[in-house]
Amino acid sequence: MSRAPITKSGSERLRGELEKLKSSDRPHIIAAIAEARAHGDLKENAEYHAAREQQSFIEGRIAALEALLSTAEVIDVSRLAAGSRVVFGATVDLEDEDSGEAVTYQIVGDLEADIKMRLIAVSSPIARALIGKSEGDSFEFSAPNGVKRYEITGVRYA
Template sequence: MNQIPMTLRGADKLREELEELKTVKRPRIIASIADAREHGDLKENAEYHAAREEQGFCEGRIQEIEAKLSNAQVIDVTQMAGNANGRVIFGATVTVLNVETDEESTYRIVGDDEADFKQNLISVNSPMARGLVGKVADDVTVIKTPGGDVEYEIVKVEYL
């Protein structure tokens, strides 16, 4: 399997979720299954079936996170700042200005699993990130969006 680029923050978040699943959720589900078993006939025991289903989801998520972490190429952008020479790279936080609307936005370029547009975390594979990577402050780039081409000026590049 190919290595998956991931920020240090993203990897830490996955490790926290994994710890929570293994130390809190898994034991709670096991207790729920044991408790439901005591109610007798398992064929018609809704609590038992619900707990088993939840266990399946939990174990699946544990395996998924472990696989992602084992294939993660964790990138600490603060360590790469010196080599980046002010360029937009994976993990960088970029402030852009929409030339047409004069609206400023700030995005952090992250791995696919970390992307969350509501939190301004954009995937390195998104059209926006692809249009920004390699650019420096004061560069102007055109991003293809569903609504047409949009011109952005890069205001600031940070390695946080």
């Protein structure tokens, strides 16, 4: 069985979500189910059915997080000594060579990728194009809207 890489901060974020689900959300939904049951007939009790559906979602998420975390290989990015070379965990500053727009991404495991937080999966096309490059290098990759060209303006591990 292969172990999926995950950054230390990503692992902590997922463990925090798991703890919240177990210690806060689960007891809250159990209480909501008990309250809805007290209202009587369960066949036509919308509150009961909604609470059971929410419970199912929470239990599924707990199981998924426990499975993910049990197979994850936590990598402490601050201990990597890759210098200005891009490897897993790197935070990379890029400049679009066509528009001049600057953007920053961190290369993380598939389990913790979130484009809104600028966390890109190591398996994504842009991350695959970045791996092994160094600060000052230019590269291109195929994006959904065409070929994009970037220059690496900074690489750091924090």
